[in-house]
Amino acid sequence: MSEAATEDEAAFVELLARDLAGHRGESVILVGPRQAPAVHALAAILNTALGATGSTVAYAPEPDSGRPSHLDALKELASAIQSGEVSTLLILGGNPAYDGPADLGFAELLAELPLSIHLSLYDDETSQRCSWHLPRAPTLESWGDGRAWDGSVTTRQPLIEPLYGGRSDLELLALALGDGVESGYELVRREMIEAAEETDREEFWRRALHDGVVEASAWDHVTPQARPGDLAVAVDAFRELLDADRPTAERPELVLVADPRVHDGRFANNGWLQELPDALTKITWDNALLLSPATARDMGLSSGEIAEVSVGGSTIEVPCYLLPGQARNSLTLSLGYGRTAAGQVGNGVGVNAYVLRSSSAPHVLSSASVRATGRSYPLATTQDHFVIDTLGFAERNVRVENLVREASLDAYLANPDVFHEHEHHPPLISLWKDHEYEGEQWGMAIDLNTCIGCNACIVACQSENNIPVVGREQVLNQREMQWIRLDRYFKTEPGKGPDEVDDAEVVFQPMTCVHCENAPCEQVCPVAATQHTEDGLNAMAYNRCVGTRYCSNNCPFK
Numbered sequence: 232m233s234e235a236a237t238e239d240e241a242a243f244v245e246l247l248a249r250d251l252a253g254h255r256g257e258s259v260i261l262v263g264p265r266q267a268p269a270v271h272a273l274a275a276i277l278n279t280a281l282g283a284t285g286s287t288v289a290y291a292p293e294p295d296s297g298r299p300s301h302l303d304a305l306k307e308l309a310s311a312i313q314s315g316e317v318s319t320l321l322i323l324g325g326n327p328a329y330d331g332p333a334d335l336g337f338a339e340l341l342a343e344l345p346l347s348i349h350l351s352l353y354d355d356e357t358s359q360r361c362s363w364h365l366p367r368a369p370t371l372e373s374w375g376d377g378r379a380w381d382g383s384v385t386t387r388q389p390l391i392e393p394l395y396g397g398r399s400d401l402e403l404l405a406l407a408l409g410d411g412v413e414s415g416y417e418l419v420r421r422e423m424i425e426a427a428e429e430t431d432r433e434e435f436w437r438r439a440l441h442d443g444v445v446e447a448s449a450w451d452h453v454t455p456q457a458r459p460g461d462l463a464v465a466v467d468a469f470r471e472l473l474d475a476d477r478p479t480a481e482r483p484e485l486v487l488v489a490d491p492r493v494h495d496g497r498f499a500n501n502g503w504l505q506e507l508p509d510a511l512t513k514i515t516w517d518n519a520l521l522l523s524p525a526t527a528r529d530m531g532l533s534s535g536e537i538a539e540v541s542v543g544g545s546t547i548e549v550p551c552y553l554l555p556g557q558a559r560n561s562l563t564l565s566l567g568y569g570r571t572a573a574g575q576v577g578n579g580v581g582v583n584a585y586v587l588r589s590s591s592a593p594h595v596l597s598s599a600s601v602r603a604t605g606r607s608y609p610l611a612t613t614q615d616h617f618v619i620d621t622l623g624f625a626e627r628n629v630r631v632e633n634l635v636r637e638a639s640l641d642a643y644l645a646n647p648d649v650f651h652e653h654e655h656h657p658p659l660i661s662l663w664k665d666h667e668y669e670g671e672q673w674g675m676a677i678d679l680n681t682c683i684g685c686n687a688c689i690v691a692c693q694s695e696n697n698i699p700v701v702g703r704e705q706v707l708n709q710r711e712m713q714w715i716r717l718d719r720y721f722k723t724e725p726g727k728g729p730d731e732v733d734d735a736e737v738v739f740q741p742m743t744c745v746h747c748e749n750a751p752c753e754q755v756c757p758v759a760a761t762q763h764t765e766d767g768l769n770a771m772a773y774n775r776c777v778g779t780r781y782c783s784n785n786c787p788f789k
Contacts, residue, residue: 256282265594269468309335319346323400328357332590356572368397374415382450478560480529485599496567499577502700510684513614516703518565518581519552541600542587549582550608555735611706635722668748671767684739716742752782
């Protein structure tokens with residue numbers, strides 16, 4: 232973070248301020264959950280000043296303002312266990328032995344309890360340290376009720392009976408309290424009927440089930456009043472945050488984030504998600520320490536090199552990945568990896584970053600110590616892994632100049648050939664001149680203005696078509712099996728590669744089957760698994776496929 236804003240940063244802030252002021256009541260300023268309270272307070276005051284409160288953002292009252300946060304409650308519990316105040320502990324879901332703050336030592340505290348019971352979907356790290364593990368019924372197998380963020384009362388109905396005799400949270404609590412009612416249906420029905428203000432409570436219950444939500448049950452919105460001087464106080468608090476613990480290359484900050492695929496580790500045993508490429512890095516089956524190219528140069532690190540990261544007496548070793556656009560002297564590491572009791576798929580994948588996380592700094596760890604080890608680790612990625620001649624690859628970057636070609640709608644309407652004017656392509660000659668297809672023709676179109684590179688389509692395609700995962704070793708061998716590829720390109724200065732710049736724009740390019748009329752994949756399959764249907768679609772007979780990958784190798788889009 233620089234002491235003063237650059238000219239580009241100052242110009243951006245000025246344009247942003249003008250844009251927000253010109254759209255009063257139509258915009259909103261959002262702050263991430265990892266930010267400090269002062270940042271949230273500043274955003275709330277600015278939203279009020281911009282007329283967003285009551286239009287684009289609404290505030291609901293806190294129903295239980297005295298309730299401690301989850302982190303504070305866990306600290307209180309840990310203290311009570313240490314002092315011997317807890318003899319029986321009932322844990323409903325969660326996995327605190329794995330993802331609890333490292334300084335609390337929750338895994339070790341469980342061993343001190345006379346009786347501990349864990350209701351969980353999986354026999355995970357916490358279950359293995361408890362006296363009892365009870366099977367938990369997932370949401371699709373259990374009755375439940377709750378409130379939405381705005382306070383609306385909702386009901387949840389199961390789709391099927393519990394497959395393995397699992398119990399829901401409310402059923403187990405009712406059993407532990409000696410309620411006398413053990414059925415989830417009866418528990419939810421009783422609660423809803425008792426809360427009904429209507430005479431015909433049975434009709435109220437049936438209508439709530441039908442609608443899924445109780446009408447007019449949301450809390451009344453509250454409108455916070457900005458007082459004179461609030462903005463100045465919030466700005467001063469924000470400035471203190473900027474001035475405190477300013478990260479440097481010697482003492483960078485480390486930001487711990489939930490992984491976009493396995494989240495906090497609960498999905499670590501899902502092979503589809505493990506093999507799903509990260510949207511920006513394209514890494515599969517691993518997490519990595521993300522840092523900007525400039526930070527890497529300052530620290531003497533390179534992509535794939537193993538770094539030793541130490542915070543507060545805890546140390547891990549994790550491979551590095553250079554990512555343009557990453558803030559300077561700020562490192563990012565995904566949580567959810569390094570599991571020991573996830574299952575056959577998720578065990579031992581990646582590095583456990585929770586050992587660095589503390590109750591006082593759960594998200595941003597200042598003054599981290601990073602040291603190069605000189606050892607390397609091959610990261611399995613699905614893009615750029617085809618580069619054999621690295622020198623030739625670098626020279627190609629110089630020759631192609633700006634690989635990304637974009638233009639506004641106005642520019643396209645003024646000149647429909649705006650994209651083709653920058654195109655350098657040999658004549659397009661079909662390989663199948665003697666095989667013209669005259670039937671139905673189909674294609675797939677993707678709105679590139681809308682695509683954000685979330686990768687959800689890749690997992691959906693794997694699920695629908697029952698595409699197997701191949702594992703980290705085969706991804707390293709360039710044998711990933713996903714039928715949809717979502718490429719990302721860094722738009723940098725002409726002639727510079729992504730590892731030479733700090734700032735870069737990101738452009739996503741989905742690559743899918745477009746159902747060619749004369750599809751090369753259909754011509755090369757040795758067992759006729761790929762076929763052209765009478766409706767003009769590229770179809771596949773799964774029970775014929777023997778996995779030669781000839782179809783993939785012959786695809787012009789791959």
